[in-house]
Amino acid sequence: MEFKSVFIAVFIGTALIVAAFLINGQRPGVDLAHPTASLIRATGKCAECHRQETAAVVHQYETSVHANRGVTCLDCHQPSDGQVSMDHRGFTIALALTAKNCAQCHTTEYDQFQRSRHGAAAWAAVAGAEDFTEDQIEFAERFHPGAIRRPANALAQLEGDGVLTLGCTACHEIGKPNLDGSIGSCTQCHSRHSASIALAREPQTCGQCHMGPDHSQLEIYTESKHGVLFNAQRASMNMAADPKTLSVSDMPVPTCSTCHMSGLDGLKVTHDTTERLSYWLFASTSDKRPTYEQGQAAMKEVCLKCHASTQIDTFYREAEEVVVATNAKVEAVSEIMASLRDEGLISPEPFDEPIDFIEFDYWHYYGRTAKHGAFMGGADFVQWHGNYELLAKRIELEELAEALRREHAND
Ligand code: HEC
Ligand code: HEC
Ligand code: HEC
Numbered sequence: 001m002e003f004k005s006v007f008i009a010v011f012i013g014t015a016l017i018v019a020a021f022l023i024n025g026q027r028p029g030v031d032l033a034h035p036t037a038s039l040i041r042a043t044g045k046c047a048e049c050h051r052q053e054t055a056a057v058v059h060q061y062e063t064s065v066h067a068n069r070g071v072t073c074l075d076c077h078q079p080s081d082g083q084v085s086m087d088h089r090g091f092t093i094a095l096a097l098t099a100k101n102c103a104q105c106h107t108t109e110y111d112q113f114q115r116s117r118h119g120a121a122a123w124a125a126v127a128g129a130e131d132f133t134e135d136q137i138e139f140a141e142r143f144h145p146g147a148i149r150r151p152a153n154a155l156a157q158l159e160g161d162g163v164l165t166l167g168c169t170a171c172h173e174i175g176k177p178n179l180d181g182s183i184g185s186c187t188q189c190h191s192r193h194s195a196s197i198a199l200a201r202e203p204q205t206c207g208q209c210h211m212g213p214d215h216s217q218l219e220i221y222t223e224s225k226h227g228v229l230f231n232a233q234r235a236s237m238n239m240a241a242d243p244k245t246l247s248v249s250d251m252p253v254p255t256c257s258t259c260h261m262s263g264l265d266g267l268k269v270t271h272d273t274t275e276r277l278s279y280w281l282f283a284s285t286s287d288k289r290p291t292y293e294q295g296q297a298a299m300k301e302v303c304l305k306c307h308a309s310t311q312i313d314t315f316y317r318e319a320e321e322v323v324v325a326t327n328a329k330v331e332a333v334s335e336i337m338a339s340l341r342d343e344g345l346i347s348p349e350p351f352d353e354p355i356d357f358i359e360f361d362y363w364h365y366y367g368r369t370a371k372h373g374a375f376m377g378g379a380d381f382v383q384w385h386g387n388y389e390l391l392a393k394r395i396e397l398e399e400l401a402e403a404l405r406r407e408h409a410n411d
């Protein structure tokens with residue numbers, strides 16, 4: 001054999017080996033760690049293109065617990081029962097993914113989520129019962145009587161479909177029924193490709209929806225001692241601690257998830273955010289929930305991981321006094337409005353006169369804010385955004401009622 005052909009053979013051989021290394025280096029970590037045929041077929045093939053097409057997706061996936069545990073692109077993206085599929089570059093993938101794709105591996109979380117108000121109740125709050133099957137309604141009504149079997153929200157209807165999609169729906173679709181028979185979406189808190197626990201524990205994650213004048217939980221938290229300490233000390237916290245062993249040394253200061261969901265120091269993690277509540281604070285008049293005793297005991301158990309019981313009992317007693325006082329103020333205003341309607345001075349329709357908006361803001365902004373502030377450590381919200389407004393708006397409303405009566409007497 002001539003030297004030239006040996007040289008070419010060696011050159012091509014070396015080039016092939018180098019190329020193989022280069023291509024291998026481009027494959028996601030999961031392939032390298034578990035080089036099974038099916039994984040390479042799924043994740044590797046998807047990543048080959050998607051590293052060009054949507055690099056962020058592949059990058060986020062690679063840093064996730066899912067990649068680390070060998071969950072492939074196709075494990076999530078293949079169609080589940082009842083999902084519309086589409087052909088995609090030699091694969092069959094689902095046209096849209098829902099909570100059902102996650103539920104195939106995370107049934108416990110899905111079942112708890114379904115029992116919470118983040119499930120069907122959240123969607124019914126905007127769209128009523130219409131989009132649900134009878135089975136779905138029956139199931140959710142067992143946990144939240146009256147919360148699903150109700151008409152579509154009057155304000156939503158008045159504002160019209162166009163704005164709803166990016167308004168009410170964007171927050172309330174956390175419990176929207178999907179075409180495949182499942183309900184809701186897990187990625188509102190988890191994001192699609194990072195599956196990060198640390199992200200879910202961020203106050204800002206809940207604050208995507210829990211903010212603004214009608215449910216100022218993020219703002220209240222931020223100004224509470226808890227929020228201030230969290231922001232000051234977060235760098236030293238282990239935000240990604242395993243939920244099964246999360247301790248107060250990982251997170252010595254609570255975020256939203258600590259109080260409402262986490263399994264701190266041996267408590268059980270829950271995706272049912274209703275479990276630890278004792279009042280319907282969002283309601284115009286806040287009654288005790290049927291699960292008052294269990295709800296309050298469960299939340300206090302969390303507080304007691306970091307506080308003494310006398311402190312917490314006092315805190316709850318004072319907060320409950322704010323609920324009682326706010327209920328009385330809201331009821332007084334409802335009575336004024338009811339008598340104006342009885343006297344025929346205003347229409348029975350909602351949201352067709354300026355005074356309707358004062359009545360709505362009264363409990364929906366100021367009343368709620370005062371109650372939420374009391375339970376989550378927001379003095380400014382109990383006082384200036386809450387009770388000050390409750391006083392001022394009541395005077396304004398009484399004046400309007402008097403003016404209406406005077407006008408009517410002159411008719
Ligand atoms: C041969 C290249 C190629 C392969 C292989 C490939 N994709 Fe894609 N994929 C694309 C391109 C190109 C797009 C369109 C990107 C755009 O619209 O900007 C796309 C879009 C998508 C979309 C969005 C579809 C939509 O219409 O909303 C998903 C989801 C997706 N790919 C998932 C996957 C998964 C999962 C795999 C592996 C099972 C995969 N892809 C394999 C090239 C590929
Ligand atoms: C843990 C489940 C999961 C895994 C694993 C996963 N995806 Fe996704 N992916 C989702 C979800 C959920 C969506 C949102 C789909 C929807 O809204 O219908 C999505 C959306 C996408 C989109 C559309 C993004 C956009 O914003 O337009 C692409 C492309 C995609 N995935 C590619 C991939 C690729 C490539 C892999 C593997 C490297 C992968 N996914 C792994 C759950 C997953
Ligand atoms: C094919 C099975 C499978 C699917 C589908 C799947 N996961 Fe997972 N998921 C896992 C496994 C395995 C783990 C690691 C479990 C463990 O460590 O206990 C995990 C862990 C997680 C974690 C915890 C991450 C951490 O930091 O500890 C979250 C959050 C999560 N998944 C959310 C989702 C969401 C949201 C979806 C749907 C978009 C989904 N998963 C789809 C199998 C799956």
Ligand code: HEC
Nearest residue numbers: 117121122125171172174188205206209256257260273274
């Ligand atoms: C995508 C929007 C969205 C995100 C993100 C979100 N929530 Fe919610 N949450 C809602 C909606 C909407 C409701 C009201 C449901 C109803 O009562 O109709 C709600 C209700 C609640 C309730 C009251 C439940 C009850 O029984 O009255 C709690 C507590 C709660 N969320 C906690 C959280 C926590 C903690 C997080 C973050 C880990 C979070 N939420 C993230 C939209 C969201």
Ligand code: HEC
Nearest residue numbers: 121125126147153155156167168171208209210215281282
């Ligand atoms: C920024 C996110 C967001 C938007 C936009 C939003 N909501 Fe909500 N909504 C929430 C959250 C969070 C709660 C839970 C409040 C609580 O429990 O304190 C809630 C509670 C409610 C409730 C009381 C709970 C129940 O089940 O009865 C109703 C009703 C409601 N929203 C209807 C609507 C309507 C109608 C619209 C649009 C006109 C809308 N929301 C827009 C986040 C939002």
Ligand code: HEC
Nearest residue numbers: 099102106109110113186189200201243257261262263269
């Ligand atoms: C309201 C926000 C929210 C929603 C919606 C949500 N999660 Fe979570 N999830 C969390 C938080 C917060 C944690 C971490 C709890 C903790 O601190 O230990 C978590 C933890 C997890 C874990 C790890 C649990 C463990 O014990 O290791 C899995 C798996 C998971 N979620 C899956 C899901 C699935 C599946 C869905 C949809 C059915 C879902 N999540 C919906 C907020 C959410």
Ligand code: HEC
Nearest residue numbers: 206210217218221254255256259277278279280281282375
């Ligand atoms: C220190 C613990 C703690 C923290 C931190 C905390 N909460 Fe709360 N939250 C409570 C308590 C206590 C209540 C009132 C419970 C009851 O009804 O007995 C409450 C009530 C609520 C409600 C009202 C439910 C209703 O009936 O209307 C929502 C929604 C909520 N919290 C969301 C959040 C969000 C979002 C965050 C973070 C921005 C947060 N919480 C931070 C303890 C906490």
Ligand code: HEC
Nearest residue numbers: 225226248251252253254259299302303305306307315377
């Ligand atoms: C993970 C630990 C942790 C949990 C859980 C927790 N807290 Fe705290 N809390 C703290 C820390 C730390 C401080 C600041 C204490 C200090 O100033 O030394 C604090 C401060 C407070 C303060 C302010 C005290 C003051 O005088 O400034 C109140 C009130 C409070 N917590 C109530 C609660 C209630 C009510 C719960 C349960 C719903 C709760 N906390 C749950 C850690 C926690």
